Amino acid sequence: MRRRAELASLLGLLLLTGCASGPSLETQGEVTEAPGDSKHLTIGSAGFTESDLLATMYRLLLKEAGYKTSTLTVANRELYEPALESGQIDVVAEYAATFADWLNAKTNGADAPAVGSPDLTATMTALRKLATPRGLTVLDPGRAVDQNAFAVTRAYARQHGLKTLSDLGRSGLEVRLAAGDECVQRPYCEPGLRKTYGIDITGVDPKGVGTTQAKRAVQNGQDQMVLTTTTDATLDEFGLVLLADDKHLQNADYIVPVVNRSRAGSEGATGALDRLNDVLTTADLASMNEQVDSWRRLPEDVARTYLEDKGLLK
Numbered sequence: 001m002r003r004r005a006e007l008a009s010l011l012g013l014l015l016l017t018g019c020a021s022g023p024s025l026e027t028q029g030e031v032t033e034a035p036g037d038s039k040h041l042t043i044g045s046a047g048f049t050e051s052d053l054l055a056t057m058y059r060l061l062l063k064e065a066g067y068k069t070s071t072l073t074v075a076n077r078e079l080y081e082p083a084l085e086s087g088q089i090d091v092v093a094e095y096a097a098t099f100a101d102w103l104n105a106k107t108n109g110a111d112a113p114a115v116g117s118p119d120l121t122a123t124m125t126a127l128r129k130l131a132t133p134r135g136l137t138v139l140d141p142g143r144a145v146d147q148n149a150f151a152v153t154r155a156y157a158r159q160h161g162l163k164t165l166s167d168l169g170r171s172g173l174e175v176r177l178a179a180g181d182e183c184v185q186r187p188y189c190e191p192g193l194r195k196t197y198g199i200d201i202t203g204v205d206p207k208g209v210g211t212t213q214a215k216r217a218v219q220n221g222q223d224q225m226v227l228t229t230t231t232d233a234t235l236d237e238f239g240l241v242l243l244a245d246d247k248h249l250q251n252a253d254y255i256v257p258v259v260n261r262s263r264a265g266s267e268g269a270t271g272a273l274d275r276l277n278d279v280l281t282t283a284d285l286a287s288m289n290e291q292v293d294s295w296r297r298l299p300e301d302v303a304r305t306y307l308e309d310k311g312l313l314k
Contacts, residue, residue: 035265
């Protein structure tokens, strides 16, 4: 009930005119105010395991730094991003290339050329250019990245000597791919696998991205490869291993904290969040996802244990 009330309140706030604390349309592109330092910060979560874990770690780190904190779950980016601009949400974990493209479409239209790319530096430059006029500060990325990735069975990889997607392309093997139905058109998926790696994709089996159904189709040999993500926590359960994206087909979806500058742009808040980026890796995040999704541990317990183990919490 509390979450429903919070969401209803958030929706109401978003409908109010003049409630934004970020730059107005007339002053977009100008950043004149000093970064704010509100002592009560709201951390946003998109409602899936990884987002819950990141939001929990952000909350615990900010609390350790002396801030009062709360968490608000809003699963739709179309809602939580405006809330971040207006200050109903102060901090959220985002994915660099995906968020850059989302802000680009919002700013320049759905048909605007993509600005997210495999080049992290170029992606971050584009992202900050789009975020700053909206009153948002994008912190530096760490080492953790949640990109699209491709997996085959361990036995299949061993049989054909596969460690990378280039290995698979050179093998000449015919590959049926379990993925979302959009894979046939997306440049990171079937077209990119053909063009960048020379992989012979014989068809796309539309079972979704990293779904149990898709993984089982590869496990039982119906398909040879599955589209999933680099932080997938369940690959071992299905006997699957990732093939390295050695030619960098995928966009630079490094995890970046994004804050409302006027409320959480201070060195105190951003410094607390940067402490996590200094240590968090892709493997760490995958392990934590596994503990929640497979071992049924609570995100709060997993996040706290990780931060204590890394010496980030007393």
